[in-house]
Amino acid sequence: QVQLVESGGGLVKPGGSLRLSCAASGFTFSDFYMSWIRQAPGKGLEWLSYITNSGSVIYYADSVKGRFTVSRDNAKNSLYLQMNSLRAEDTAVYYCARDESLQAWGQGALVTVSS
């Protein structure tokens, strides 16, 4: 069955960096767009980015543009989110999801930005 597993979350100081990974299995990863979404504590869902199946086109939310970078390695069935210049307001659970309609989600990775 489709499985997405995020890793790499943790505590980071403001201004720091963190890289999240999302390992995919149970489907042909290279056939699908992939998305990142986050949820701040007690808040709703916020779309962050999606990347086409080849990785040739990537869209970002204005809130993370220029600070976050999405990439993928189809040979490793993996999606990545490089987060730089982190702020307190980036504290959230980060989810990867399959395609633009988000038909499958990972369990999430908690990122806490605090001094």
Place this chain on the structure above:
Amino acid sequence: DIQMTQSPSSLSASVGDRVTITCRASQGISNYLAWFQQKPGKAPKSLIYAASSLQSGVPSKFSGSGSGTDFTLTITSLQPEDFATYYCQQYNSYPPTFGQGTKLEIK
């Protein structure tokens, strides 16, 4: 950006009830609309995509309808496991946007 407005924001219902949640888009999105269920401490789960297509494995008690700007999610015969927060999302145009969520609580 397209604004997605869900109503109501919260809803109290009893086991066995039928409920409807509405999602309105600030401009037309054709049928590029998805619905998700989220329980506390868990990841969202896809229920409906393309406005009315039931996700594999999701019971038929969940149904979606609508096109353009107005959409509904209907849940029949509520069971204790259905009490959760529900979100809609448009993916017609960049950036994809979510509704604010509807919290379905037990009366």
